[in-house]
Amino acid sequence: MILGRIDKKIISIFSLIQVKTKIFFKQTIGVLEMKSLKETKRKSEIMFKGKLLDVRKDEVKLPNGNTSTREWINHPGAVCLIPILPNGKIALIRQYRYPVQSVMIELPAGKLDRGEDPKECAMRELEEEIGYRPNKLTFLAHIHPAIGFANEKMWIYLAEELEKTETNLDEDEFIDLMPTSLHNAVEMVWSGKITDVKTIIGLLWADRLLNDHL
Numbered sequence: 001m002i003l004g005r006i007d008k009k010i011i012s013i014f015s016l017i018q019v020k021t022k023i024f025f026k027q028t029i030g031v032l033e034m035k036s037l038k039e040t041k042r043k044s045e046i047m048f049k050g051k052l053l054d055v056r057k058d059e060v061k062l063p064n065g066n067t068s069t070r071e072w073i074n075h076p077g078a079v080c081l082i083p084i085l086p087n088g089k090i091a092l093i094r095q096y097r098y099p100v101q102s103v104m105i106e107l108p109a110g111k112l113d114r115g116e117d118p119k120e121c122a123m124r125e126l127e128e129e130i131g132y133r134p135n136k137l138t139f140l141a142h143i144h145p146a147i148g149f150a151n152e153k154m155w156i157y158l159a160e161e162l163e164k165t166e167t168n169l170d171e172d173e174f175i176d177l178m179p180t181s182l183h184n185a186v187e188m189v190w191s192g193k194i195t196d197v198k199t200i201i202g203l204l205w206a207d208r209l210l211n212d213h214l
Contacts, residue, residue, distance in 0.1 A: 044057070053073050078109055078154045079112070080107050104196050
């Protein structure tokens with residue numbers, strides 16, 4: 001009787017192992033069959049074309065063979081700068097951002113013109129926005145700030161050895177220069193006073209690179 005009960009338990013254990021093994025291999029095969037997470041564009045339609053960007057609606061083939069739609073913004077790309085002023089402070093700016101209906105604290109930034117090199121764009125934007133030309137420009141990283149709905153790629157540069165020139169703002173652009181110590185700028189990140197993503201990333205890069213020197 002005891003041996004019979006042991007045999008039944010052993011059979012039950014082996015049956016459970018077989019079931020679990022089948023489930024595992026079924027899931028594994030399913031993953032292998034789906035070889036890639038890539039979605040393939042079947043057709044694309046421009047829903048809106050503006051001065052800065054355009055909005056597109058694509059039909060895509062999913063990894064499992066089904067189809068879906070993706071609405072996204074086509075963006076020319078942009079640069080963001082971490083300018084170190086002659087007094088050692090970070091050149092933050094204050095600017096009203098209409099989409100969020102707020103004055104935002106940011107690092108200087110701007111979009112690329114058609115065919116423009118990111119480094120050339122960085123030089124131009126810094127002079128236009130705050131009236132300084134960098135004699136030393138170091139590429140730090142590039143980021144994708146809105147991957148859920150835009151293809152924007154942004155290059156981040158450290159701008160040093162600044163030479164004073166003149167600002168050249170667009171007629172509808174209004175900016176206040178806000179020189180800030182690196183310590184205070186990073187504190188505004190952690191306190192939630194700065195919420196702009198490019199500025200947060202740029203300041204944390206600066207904190208990592210420059211904290212021992214500023």
